Amino acid sequence: MQLARRGISSVLIDGSGRVGKGVAYSTTEPAHLLNVPAQGMSALADEPDHFARAFEAAGGHRRGFAQRRFFGQYLGGLLGHAEASGNVASLNATATAANQVADGWRVSLDDGSSLEASALVLATGNQEPDGLRAFADAGSRFIRNPWGDEARNAIANLASNGEAALIVGTGLTMVDLVLSLDAASYTGRIVALSRRGLIPRTHADFDPVPVALEDVPQGDVRGLTRWLRERGARIGWRAAVDSLRPHSHALWQRLDTTQQRRFLRHARPWWDVHRHRIAPEVGSTVAQMVSSGQLEIVAGRIETATVTDSKLEVTYRRRRASKPQRETFAYAFNCTGPLHSMTHTRDPLLRSLLNAGAVKPDHLGIGLEVDGVCRAAKHLWAMGPLTKGRYWEIIAVPDIREQAARVAADIEQELCA
Numbered sequence: 001m002q003l004a005r006r007g008i009s010s011v012l013i014d015g016s017g018r019v020g021k022g023v024a025y026s027t028t029e030p031a032h033l034l035n036v037p038a039q040g041m042s043a044l045a046d047e048p049d050h051f052a053r054a055f056e057a058a059g060g061h062r063r064g065f066a067q068r069r070f071f072g073q074y075l076g077g078l079l080g081h082a083e084a085s086g087n088v089a090s091l092n093a094t095a096t097a098a099n100q101v102a103d104g105w106r107v108s109l110d111d112g113s114s115l116e117a118s119a120l121v122l123a124t125g126n127q128e129p130d131g132l133r134a135f136a137d138a139g140s141r142f143i144r145n146p147w148g149d150e151a152r153n154a155i156a157n158l159a160s161n162g163e164a165a166l167i168v169g170t171g172l173t174m175v176d177l178v179l180s181l182d183a184a185s186y187t188g189r190i191v192a193l194s195r196r197g198l199i200p201r202t203h204a205d206f207d208p209v210p211v212a213l214e215d216v217p218q219g220d221v222r223g224l225t226r227w228l229r230e231r232g233a234r235i236g237w238r239a240a241v242d243s244l245r246p247h248s249h250a251l252w253q254r255l256d257t258t259q260q261r262r263f264l265r266h267a268r269p270w271w272d273v274h275r276h277r278i279a280p281e282v283g284s285t286v287a288q289m290v291s292s293g294q295l296e297i298v299a300g301r302i303e304t305a306t307v308t309d310s311k312l313e314v315t316y317r318r319r320r321a322s323k324p325q326r327e328t329f330a331y332a333f334n335c336t337g338p339l340h341s342m343t344h345t346r347d348p349l350l351r352s353l354l355n356a357g358a359v360k361p362d363h364l365g366i367g368l369e370v371d372g373v374c375r376a377a378k379h380l381w382a383m384g385p386l387t388k389g390r391y392w393e394i395i396a397v398p399d400i401r402e403q404a405a406r407v408a409a410d411i412e413q414e415l416c417a
Helices: 050-057 066-084 149-161 172-183 221-235 237-242 245-253 257-275 281-291 348-356 384-391 397-416
Strands: 010-013 088-091 094-102 104-109 116-118 118-121 165-168 189-194 293-309 312-319 324-331 331-334 375-377 380-381
Touching: 010 050, 010 116, 050 066, 066 088, 094 348, 104 118, 118 375, 149 172, 149 281, 149 331, 165 172, 165 324, 172 189, 189 281, 221 237, 221 257, 237 257, 257 331, 281 293, 380 384
Parallel strands: 010 088, 118 380, 165 189, 165 331, 189 293
Antiparallel strands: 094 104, 104 116, 293 312, 312 324, 375 380
């Protein structure tokens, strides 16, 4: 859309069947709500209330939380408008490889064809989670991708038989899966397990308290954590966390590699559950399921998982417990979050670029190395989660819309110079 605004023709390659929506906004489940109020979800960097107006026109409130499927429709409409301009074409195919040619890139597709372009943008989003070693022999009873057809079939089976379910991971993906089970009228027992047993906090009204970048400790994770706790005690943790949002990229980039790794290892789980909050309605549903005993949140780790009589027998140890416990589940779902290791990627396009040395992992190995305008190679740009190593906070719509505008402007400068 940003390229079309600049009169630059582009082809959007997507063979997933979710063109323009991605995984998150392709859901048809009414219980799946946005994690940000409508007033913060505009796709247009220069029209911050664009989505809020659309939501209000549909009967919503700009400070409310829209259904994700409604946001998907909104994005689909924007893509349709861009296509109507004549500058955008969508191609139902999967890119399998890319090779540099004299004036740009040749992209190979899964149907055996190829196309050439002056510029290539990698906007592949979050990648499927990696496998879990303990479930290597669990077969179809372990659902590796919670967004795929196998997960939908498993949810339907659980709803019909009421057998127990294990969820590995207690973040936003766990919340979505629990909501899907609840919407399917599932009444069985759910155990959700992670190392710390932390779950996303809920949104609530608060008065913003901005802070200047120079007043925030920089370069040290422990110092920043201490400052954030003290500030949160004074003004409320939501206000304290959100006051850092305008400075997140600068704060991340002023941590050296050792400090960034320290954040990822120790502070990230706490940051994630406070920063990436859920709608109050969603929080109420999860709290009710915990209160009723249907959902148990466990801090611990998986030790073994074996298939016995077509069920999963899982041994896990609760945190600080002296002995493990054993329990039987019909299915285990991998909700540990997206892949965070570029060397483990199964995306054929990324794999081909990495193998050829055309791009390389960032210094943390969690995305691609990019420069200040998101270039990963000559005439090649990366966006979104692929640029986590440089920006960290780059998965929310407010961040990505700004990045899209910057990348499009840089492409314009490159091609039209």
